[in-house]
Amino acid sequence: MPVAIVVLLLDITLIWHASKTGRLQPWAFIILMIPFVGALAYIVVELIPEWFGSPGAQQARKRVAERLDPEKRYRELCERLAGTDTIANREVLAAECLKVGRFDEAERHYDHVLTLPMGKEPAYALGKAQAQFGLNRPADVLATLDDLKQHWPDFESAEGHLLYARALAEVGRVDEALDEYHALVAYFPGAEAKVRYGMLLSMTGRTAEARIVFNELLLSMRRAPKYLRDAQAEWLSIAEKQLSA
Known part of the structure; x- marks a missing residue:
């Protein structure tokens, strides 16, 4: 394709974009009067800041950075705690440890915080239980959460x-788990609890009840906004696979 046609198509596309986004003046004049240079100026001045400044772009950059160096923030938080050992700094490091799979360290941080006079908070006990679950110690998880319920x-x-x-x-303790799930799905935000409930029902042979749970979930999510469906895509996919199994 001749370069002139490519430039013309680019100019037309950018003028259309400018009109749709309320930037027609003065960009239409600039793009038309200075072919290619005007288009390049529009991209540099308007589009690049928009791409890299939008919440979506920021999230995308963050995901890329986390994939390239998943423990960068962990190291930064370690340095922060080494400089200033506060409950806030230790708790945020413990939460990051959960995120990157350093469950042993997370549990140690939460244990330390819970021993402090100002650290006796239920959220820290919950963090400890999450670390114990990551370490495959469900009995300890139950003990920690039972203690949490007793104190708070x-x-x-x-x-x-x-x-x-x-x-x-x-x-x-499957029957007790089913009872908890039955109460939980009534208010849990998102699809995870319902999917886990349905899977546990299937595991115990209650397949008809499980199918009802999966079908109700998928039906309700079809009426939900797209951004909610996108956020729950992983769990909805699991529900669909369970129904087709």
Whole structure:
């Protein structure tokens, strides 16, 4: 294709974009009067900052950076804690340890925080339980969460409730786990709890009930906004596979 045609198509595309985004003046004049140079100026001045400044672009850059160096933030937080050992710095490092799979270290940090006068908070006990689950110690998870409920009876956490149900299933207390899931799915945000509930029902031979759970989930999500469906895509895919199995 001749270069002139490529430049013309580029100019037309950028003028169309400028009109759609309320930038027609003065960019249409610039792009038309200075072919290619005007298009290049529009890309540099308007599009590149938009691409790299939007929340979506920032998230994309963050995901790429995490894939290239998944422990960069972990190292930064270690340095911060070494410089200033506070509950806040230790807790944020513990949360990052959970994220990167350093469960032993996460548990140690949460244990330390919980011994401090200002560190006796249910969120830190929940973090400890999450670390124990990552270490494949479901019995310890149950003990930690039972202790949490005893000390902070008014504390509510959908994530903690899900963790408790999963730990019950892991130690073989399946009937209790099903009861917890049945209560949990009524308020848990997202699809994970319903999918795990359906899978546990299937595992126990209650396949008809499991299919109802999966079908209701998929039907409700079809009516949900696209961004919600995209956020739950992994769990919805699992539900679909369970129905087709």
